[in-house]
Amino acid sequence: MTLLALLPLTIWTYLLIAHSRFWLARERDTAVPHAPLTWPSVVAVVPARDEADVIARSIGSLAVQDYPGEFRIVLVDDGSTDGTGAIARSLGASQVSIVDGTPLHPGWTGKLWAVEQGIAAAGTPRYLWLTDADIAHAPDTLASLVSRAEAGNLVLTSLMAKLRCDTLAERALVPAFVFFFRLLYPFARVNRPTGIGAAAGGCMLIRADALAAAGGIGAVREALIDDCAVGALMKRQGRIWLGLTDRSVSIRRYDGWGPVAAMIARSAYAQLRYSPLLLAGTTLGLVITYLLAPALALFADGLARGVGLATWALIALSFQPMLRFYRRSPLWGIALPVIAAFYGGCTLLSALQHKRGRGGMWKGRAQAAMGR
Structure with a gap:
């Protein structure tokens, strides 16, 4: 015994x-590197499917980013039936473009097919900011991400959005979700020049040329755990970074x-x-x-x-x-x-x-x- x-x-x-x-949770975005001399162009790509209850806050948080460089937002309305696209349009934000998604293409997961359409509509920015429709960002989030990416010559900079932790079920299960994720993908190993690749799908800043060189988002088109698949894909292109944050928060509620x-x-x-x-x-x-x-x-x-x-x-x-x-x-x-x-x-x-x-x-x- x-x-x-x-x-x-x-x-x-x-x-x-x-x-x-992994358990010490040291990798955080609290220390922001110095701002770059010039601010590169960024396009945020937001796939959204039936997100009427959160889309206004999510897109609103993107529209008020305090970012000195060129910044646009592409929302892909992925066949929503609850008025998600109409709510986004009603915000009247000039930098937001709404793309009506086409039916799911064979061989793709729904989210990644929507992301692919958003990237196609983004043009040729230096960075693509892939973020989910249920994530709200502090106004300095993008500037912080770009500063870190430029200072570290990173091809992928990702933040683990802070999940809601209010209901009993959330209090019991949400911190453990992040704990187990870090156990599987220790952030310290992710952030080394060599080692495992991973990312958090709610907030990923990707250098567009590096993604194209890796075969585009289509290289992971079937991935259900798409963020870690993207992390592994981009790790082969250069350095990546993943950390915890208070800047980006999940606004999806889990009742029960x-x-x-x-x-x-x-x-x-x-x-x-x-x-x-x-x-x-x-x-x-x-x-x-x-x-x-x-x-x-x-x-x-x-x-x-x-x-x-x-x-x-x-x-x-x-x-x-x-x-x-x-x-x-x-x-x-x-x-x-x-x-x-x-x-x-x-x-x-x-x-x-x-x-x-x-x-x-x-x-x-x-x-x-x-x-x-």
């Missing part, structure tokens, strides 16, 4: 010390556990490359990493119980920096194993939905079923 207890302890000792210190579960399940199985073997291994890994130690702490005795308690404490400790970032109680750290179990259940749900032909469901589209 003691040897069994040492397994999760060993895992968490490695994660806290040797896994690029069901909507959050649906958000997780939409892409969880895609992360495992639709592999039943990887699904089984991941489920076993979650049990060993997150659930074994609390189970021993509660039900074992002697040394095994002590090791289980110590490991549970490490699990709770690892969650503290992210909880502070989201201004949540440190006691949520104790619940991280239960939260991990919820995410594991959502991953199994994702696999089940994929088997039923409803994988990657978003706004009426079962995108993960394509080509599988």
Whole structure:
């Protein structure tokens, strides 16, 4: 029993010390580099499908960017039926162009097909700012992104938008979402000249010539987890940077556990490359990493119980920096194993939905079923 207890302890000792210190959440956009001598041209591309409840605030935040250079906004209305395009037009912002999206092209996910149309309408700016319709940005966001990109000669500069964390379900699950993302893609490794590639889809500033050299957005046309696919694509073209931010915030509300579960399940199985073997291994890994130690702490005795308690404490400790970032109680750290179990259940749900032909469901589209 003691040897069994040492397994999760060993895992968490490695994660806290040797896994690029992912849990410390140090990579942030608080320190902005000096402004460039000349401000390059930028076009924001916003794909939107049935976003009537958030589009005014989202596009409004883009329209008031305090950016000294040339800046335009292209909104692609991706077959909305709720008046999204009309709301955007009613804002009357001169720098906003509305593109009525064409029907989904075979071989593409819906979002990326909309992005492709937006890029085609953008012309030839130095940078493309790909941002989602449910993200609102502080007025200095674009200037900050461009300053960092120009100073670091970056081909991709991405911010992990701060997600809403107000309802009970959001408080329980949202900080963990970012925590698990950083576990899979440690930002320190992403930001090194060599290493893994990743990005956060809500806010990606991409050098247009580098994207074209990589084959354009069509090079990842089938990707359900499109942001990380773009990150990996651009990493092959040059340096990229990914960090946390308070400047860009998600304004989509998740009322209840069901909507959050649906958000997780939409892409969880895609992360495992639709592999039943990887699904089984991941489920076993979650049990060993997150659930074994609390189970021993509660039900074992002697040394095994002590090791289980110590490991549970490490699990709770690892969650503290992210909880502070989201201004949540440190006691949520104790619940991280239960939260991990919820995410594991959502991953199994994702696999089940994929088997039923409803994988990657978003706004009426079962995108993960394509080509599988």
